[in-house]
Amino acid sequence: MSDHAQSDLEDDLDWEEWDGKGSFLNHCVAGSIAGIAEHTLMYPFDTVKTHMQCSSCPGQPACPKSVPIQPPGIVQTFRSLATSKGGVSPLRMWRGVHTMFMGCVPAHALYFSSFEVGKKAFGADREGHHFMAAGAAGAISTFFHDSIMAPADTIKQRLQLGYYHGVRDCVKQMLKNEGPFSLYRSFPTTLAMNVPYGFIMVASNESLKKVINPTGEFNLFTSMVSGCGAGAVAASLTTPLDVVKTKLQTQNLGDIRTPPSGSAPTANAPHPNPIVHTPSSSAKNLKIQAAPLRPLHTSPPLFHPNAPPSPCPPTSSSPTYTNGYAAFRAILKEDGFIGLFKGMSPRLITHAPAVAISWTTYEGVKSLISEKGF
Template sequence: MALETHNKGSPDAVAGEEFEYEALPEGYGLSHNMLAGAFAGIAEHTVMYPVDLMKTRMQVINSGGTIYTGISNALSTISRIEGFRTLWRGMSSVIVGAGPAHAVYFGTYEVVKEFAGGNARDGKHHPAAAAMSGACATIASDALMNPFDVIKQRMQVHGSTHPSIAACARSVFRTEGLSAFYVSYPTTLTMTVPFTAFQFMAYESLSKVMNPSKTYDPITHCVAGGLAGAFAAGITTPLDVIKTLLQTRGASQDLEIRRVSGLVAAARIIKREYGWRGFMRGWKPRIVTTMPSTAICWSSYEMAKAYFRRTLREDEARRAL
């Protein structure tokens, strides 16, 4: 790697190097990837949260009798009727859950990617390893994040009266039981496993084309992350609509919706109410949310990894003096 071409006794050489980004310095481990993932998850979800709330409102059936026809309509309607601050209702649930969930997410991704040969120094592209690592990552992280996602969407729906995530969690548990926090988990996995597999495969492929040297390049990480997220989000929107119905069923006034318990039953209700077009409800805000979200997530993750690696390399150089 490039570091070896410099005098290791020179801190200036380390500070100005163009090191091989994927090469690991001494002391770099799983904990650094998990810290980088936690930072990325919190950054991603907090920045794009208002658009995510609008997506939820557009997907929920009979959302307080209000029909949201688009992003601009949802924004103006929510701001006018409920106040601009409503766009951030429930965000604390994301902050609390996203950090640990994304730490697990990226930690699992890096471990499985290494195990599957995705980090091999053979100069070849390994899309299958990227897809496998993404699928495993989302299975592990969604098990942790799903209850927080349920709480978030319950607080996002029109007319929500939950003053805090703790109050919302107690209310859901008291009225619907523990299963309410995981009723959407199978559907979530049905959506997120292909979503993450496609996203990671697309991200790794685009990164290899845009940045074959694998050096730290913020523009590449941002663009590749955004395009990969948009692609994956578009093709998995129908499953996201079903997941939203399952996660917000307890807030519905419709008895049939309140009793729905699975993917197929939820799909039937959506088909009956809105036809096949109903499965693409909220696709625009989903892509608008996901594209910058994944761009922010990958950029933040790669930036944090680059920071940890550069810091450890500088420490190595100082110790070698």
């Protein structure tokens, strides 16, 4: 056997007989750190994007009475979210960020480790540009990533909009009122968006790095520039599917909750049965029902002033939109073609630097770990 063939065989055995040490573990650690850096630093812009995509509250019958339409622009939406009753409330921009800590650590560890395996298996690490091979590795790793992140993203978006008291309350109410499937209702649409996104982003990133830095050595500038370019291209092409995904994940929100008759809400009071205001409700009844509304907690609320005053999970397990196609048709009917591109600006602002931060952090940490001999 030639030395070259023997070297290739040894490399294959390193991956196939991974024993929990060495480079594979390095990829997991570096990927987890990259995920935390990406999602936490760009989270406020993701909050703005979610609110812009839900601004008209389509498909939520009770919502127009409780959630006024959000301002259309990035600056206006950001300003509206960051202030509360005339005061500054910057923490509002970070509501639900802890869901990312719980989801992105295992998701990104699996993403980057499977990417490295796929990259080697498909031959994307060879000299030259291998767009399809790199894209295939990105697509496969995206599937593993989203299998973990889909439920976390659903919870995150509902918290961003001002619903529920926290992650535990959100999960409890979703399971009770909508069933376990509600956590994965957008999963097919998420895959339909993120698999092409992952393919385009990874392929573009790998090619850009080879053009800007042919040596292949880690370089901060190269990683940032290629990451920004790849993130911008992939985000712009997949915005319509992101709007559909958001619509699926946040549908049926807006039902108003009131305390049981003869009781007042307290900090630890259980959630009463929700009441939906219908157009046939009399003005007198609306006034009586709305009078006792206030957040069911004593600490200063992080809810947006335009969001419902208390956690408001859906009243039925029957979703308005059961799949992405139904949501897609509703968007076209209610907002027209332009509705498919709601939140595109903050999405670009989020994903371009997010990809740069994520991949630069990943490559940097991986390089540092390798140099230290871990």
